[in-house]
Amino acid sequence: MSKTAVFGYELLLDLYECKPGACDDLTLCYNFLDEIVGFLGMEKQAPPSIFKSDGVRFPDKAGLSGWVPLIESSIVIHTLSPKDFITVDIYCCRTFDRKKAEEFCRRFFAPKKVQAQFVERGLNYHNETAGSNKELAHK
Numbered sequence: 551m552s553k554t555a556v557f558g559y560e561l562l563l564d565l566y567e568c569k570p571g572a573c574d575d576l577t578l579c580y581n582f583l584d585e586i587v588g589f590l591g592m593e594k595q596a597p598p599s600i601f602k603s604d605g606v607r608f609p610d611k612a613g614l615s616g617w618v619p620l621i622e623s624s625i626v627i628h629t630l631s632p633k634d635f636i637t638v639d640i641y642c643c644r645t646f647d648r649k650k651a652e653e654f655c656r657r658f659f660a661p662k663k664v665q666a667q668f669v670e671r672g673l674n675y676h677n678e679t680a681g682s683n684k685e686l687a688h689k
Contacts, residue, residue, distance in 0.1 A: 557672020558670075561638075569661075573629035583625060592642060600627075623641040624641055626638070
């Protein structure tokens with residue numbers, strides 16, 4: 551039995567005890583988002599956007615959040631400065647090299663520990679009956 555194609559693939563990386571200052575470095579995190587796209591052979595829809603959290607109002611959420619939209623989907627980063635913790639989500643509508651992506655993150659942020667999860671998205675997207683409930687939406 552052949553495996554049905556899925557819509558996309560999502561790699562979720564949790565980076566613990568990253569190098570000091572990485573979580574607050576706008577340039578480093580922007581460059582990460584800008585460079586990982588080409589490194590993985592993906593295509594940008596637009597340049598990355600990155601934002602700094604208000605560490606005074608939300609001290610436990612101090613850090614950065616950034617996103618780069620892709621033709622294939624997106625790459626997202628969130629940093630939490632109080633614990634030198636970074637999360638990276640790479641979502642792509644085609645296969646990509648997970649090990650290469652993880653190594654890229656390791657080189658940029660030098661975490662002491664990395665936890666990874668991999669998810670196949672849209673398991674029924676290519677199924678012929680996936681859109682057969684359209685009449686229910688109009689009732």
